[in-house]
Amino acid sequence: MAAQPPISNLIQLVLHSRAAIPRACAQLTCNNHPQLFRRALQTTSVSHNTPDFAFAFDIDGVLLRSSDPLPRAHKALSYLQSHRIPFILLTNGGGKHESERVAELSKKLEVPLDTSMFVQSHTPFADLEEYKDKTVLVVGGDGDKCRKVAERYGYRTIVTPGDILTAYPDTWPFSQQFLPHHASFSRPLPRPINAHNPADSLKIDAIFVYNDPRDWGLDIQVLVDVLLSHRGILGTLSPKNNSPDLPNRGFQQDSQPPLFFSNPDLVWAAKHHLPRLGQGGFREALEGTWAALTGGPRMGVQLLKTVIGKPFRMTYEFAERRLVAHRRDLLGWREQAGLRTVYMVGDNPESDIRGANTYESPAGTEWVSVLVRTGVHQEGQDPVWRPRMEVGDVYDAVRWAVEQSKWKGGRLED
């Protein structure tokens, strides 16, 4: 094997000519100098245009208003792509499979996107293996699109409130005029509802609210029926309900199914010039009904539930893992230079800004919140959750962040 040049020469080589990097680093490795390899790598990568920062973009109110792209969204994202600065889309929206939504967004924003850089409110439900061979109730979304998403996540037995209403129209007397609508996408129940023979009756093992419900009345009635039931068996009532000697006054103490919400947003930025009620509004309506039925907090009764989505930690941890993996794919070995900062660009102080401000990354990455004025938050409003920076729109956000990061890789034109 040819004589190896002294180590110092290799480092010099790396510092002065990019093309030489792979060869030099290979040499360093074959010289069994992993520490030097890493140092050389980091020296080169940090100093030569490897971004130690990345972005997480909210969608509604930042990139889109309902289904229309916001004016400078394309320009902002294509700048980042042309400079290989990693970013993901992190939305509390959902209701379609990630691949479908990404294809739509790529077309609308005219920027190639991939599911590896995309997190919706219900994406983490895909990891809940323990419920995939159980009977789950899926609530929300258009028609039975959310059922189809859950099927693609691997859930095998899925029931919707529309299936229950179609099979038992008396379940909710006030949706009779919507029966044909529900019937158009409902499926036969895996089991009948038989209050006289609970052992043979439909039993729900978990409840997932995937997206903003459309028929609040029906959905609230069905959820209340399941949560007051004995062990999730529809048509039954739990004997433990309203037992003063039990925790939560006996409510949800009889192996009723766990209740998951994917998105806490009370309001969101749609086409209307004022914010519209979201999944959080539906949850508040359910909580109000539950309190009226059970006595509520004044009687020591809560609605026991799990809520994910921004601002909650589980969603930010999930998003960070996805961003780090995407960054590795994008930057390859240059990814060694650690991810120092993630700029979270959002329009909703309660979800985007609160989430980034309160999230402590296990990797020590700093999440910096940037609030835009193209969605829920408007100029002159004083948000409860203060962003690190407030700007007009997403392009201003990217320009500010790139300047903050002292990025030498190319200025953003005005």
Ligand code: G3P
């Ligand atoms: O239903 C979607 C809405 O709650 C907000 O979505 O993209 O602003 O997080 P996004």
Ligand code: MG
């Ligand atoms: Mg938003």
